[in-house]
Amino acid sequence: MKDLLPVIDYVSRYVDLTDDEKKHLATFLKITKVKKRQFIVQPGFVCKHKSYVVKGAFRGYLVDNEGKEHTLSFAIEDWWISDYSSLIYQEPATLFVEALEDSVLIQIEYEDEQKFLREIPKLEKFERIITQRSLAFQQKRLLSNFTKTAEERYDEFISKYAEIAKRVPQYALASYLGFSTEYLSKIRNRKTSKS
Amino acid sequence: MKDLLPVIDYVSRYVDLTDDEKKHLATFLKITKVKKRQFIVQPGFVCKHKSYVVKGAFRGYLVDNEGKEHTLSFAIEDWWISDYSSLIYQEPATLFVEALEDSVLIQIEYEDEQKFLREIPKLEKFERIITQRSLAFQQKRLLSNFTKTAEERYDEFISKYAEIAKRVPQYALASYLGFSTEYLSKIRNRKTSKS
DNA sequence: CGAATTTCCTAAACCAGTTCATTTTTATTT
DNA sequence: AAATAAAAATGAACTGGTTTAGGAAATTCG
Numbered sequence: 332m333k334d335l336l337p338v339i340d341y342v343s344r345y346v347d348l349t350d351d352e353k354k355h356l357a358t359f360l361k362i363t364k365v366k367k368r369q370f371i372v373q374p375g376f377v378c379k380h381k382s383y384v385v386k387g388a389f390r391g392y393l394v395d396n397e398g399k400e401h402t403l404s405f406a407i408e409d410w411w412i413s414d415y416s417s418l419i420y421q422e423p424a425t426l427f428v429e430a431l432e433d434s435v436l437i438q439i440e441y442e443d444e445q446k447f448l449r450e451i452p453k454l455e456k457f458e459r460i461i462t463q464r465s466l467a468f469q470q471k472r473l474l475s476n477f478t479k480t481a482e483e484r485y486d487e488f489i490s491k492y493a494e495i496a497k498r499v500p501q502y503a504l505a506s507y508l509g510f511s512t513e514y515l516s517k518i519r520n521r522k523t524s525k526s
Numbered sequence: 527m528k529d530l531l532p533v534i535d536y537v538s539r540y541v542d543l544t545d546d547e548k549k550h551l552a553t554f555l556k557i558t559k560v561k562k563r564q565f566i567v568q569p570g571f572v573c574k575h576k577s578y579v580v581k582g583a584f585r586g587y588l589v590d591n592e593g594k595e596h597t598l599s600f601a602i603e604d605w606w607i608s609d610y611s612s613l614i615y616q617e618p619a620t621l622f623v624e625a626l627e628d629s630v631l632i633q634i635e636y637e638d639e640q641k642f643l644r645e646i647p648k649l650e651k652f653e654r655i656i657t658q659r660s661l662a663f664q665q666k667r668l669l670s671n672f673t674k675t676a677e678e679r680y681d682e683f684i685s686k687y688a689e690i691a692k693r694v695p696q697y698a699l700a701s702y703l704g705f706s707t708e709y710l711s712k713i714r715n716r717k718t719s720k721s
Numbered sequence: 722c723g724a725a726t727t728t729c730c731t732a733a734a735c736c737a738g739t740t741c742a743t744t745t746t747t748a749t750t751t
Numbered sequence: 752a753a754a755t756a757a758a759a760a761t762g763a764a765c766t767g768g769t770t771t772a773g774g775a776a777a778t779t780c781g
Contacts, residue, residue, distance in 0.1 A: 395673040403665065416662040425669075448651075455650035456643075462657040467611040469664045470598065476671060477704055478590040481768070500728065509672055514768055516730050676738070696759065709738055711760050 335360045338383050338437045341409070345457045352451055359443040363436045371436070372428035378417035380438040384410050387434020388498050391426045392506065402507035405495050411461075431499055481510045482518050530555045533578050533632045536604070540652045547646050554638040558631045566631070567623035573612035575633040579605050582629020583693050586621045587701065597702035600690050606656075626694055676705045677713050 335357045342348065365371060372378050384406050391412055392402040403426060406412035417424035418441060448454055475484055485508055489496050496504060505515040530552045560566060567573050579601050586607055587597040598621060601607035612619035613636060643649055670679055680703055684691050691699060700710040
């Protein structure tokens, strides 16, 4: 139970749970350890879990027809990650979700989640709120892609998510921001020569 | 009540409501008529409603620093529209939401929604599900922007949303797909000269 | 440790999509 | 039906970001 506290606490930020409810919720959680470069989601397989990062770093990405990678999301400590589409529709994933470091996760299985949403209706509210926030976040990202240049998006990311930028490889960052690694080098070069 | 049925039916697709609950929900809904070119959301003002389109067409867009427009969403009959960020955080909107035709809406006020979510907890589930679906949709759109060329995105949109493509102005469609109107003309030209 | 693999950087040619300036077509209003 | 405004088209010059191809660092792992 003690190891599962991070998720219990996370949920408690959004809804008040009784001790019984916390214990009940805990029975649905399980700890998973993964090594660097290991996949927790792969295209073709239905995504079975929603994962909370206790320790480590992850990256969710798609490989397109030309073999190019496009990063959809990162997750470090206290973030969640999965192939959202695959999870909610329980259809084969299109994304890879890969550990960028040796990591520790707390996972919730899809079927279990459906079960406890029925048993603890309060958690519906939790789900609704965090989904709404993800949606608002995604909307901002889409707009940022439309309205800003590559360099502006880079600057924005560095200032908002310095910690993530430090920990993930640069090709991953470039593919998250929507441009090539070569161009990222160019940007960085421009900056260091300026200052 | 009869005029409000479209929304009651919409909600009923996702959760089972008793007749009493339906009546209760109906008390929170109101019909609004708007003329073409009228705004239902404007930057600087807090977005107060979530709107369901009974009749007509809308477009949600942002105007960036250079004065360029970027369309985030369209809505025709049986779709919802609002400035989602502004609504859930109750902070000033960044988007315009404008009627593209004379239209009829059913609106839910923010405070009322908070109230009925408390009074009819079943509706939390409804909210969760539709928000999850919007999120999955947005994710696909982001990926499509990353992985596909302008022309591919155009083709995809035409085949998935023929009805919308027919009804909205082309500059709106171009700014939704993330390129200039001039380029959209070019694409269309390429197509007609081919066939 | 040392070899292999992964990651990062550089530079020149190139192209998808933009910008600018002007014209034609289509809606809207009186 | 004319007048005006809004939307769509066209073409030439341009640019932000890609591609290709190479070499230099940095990690990983036996």
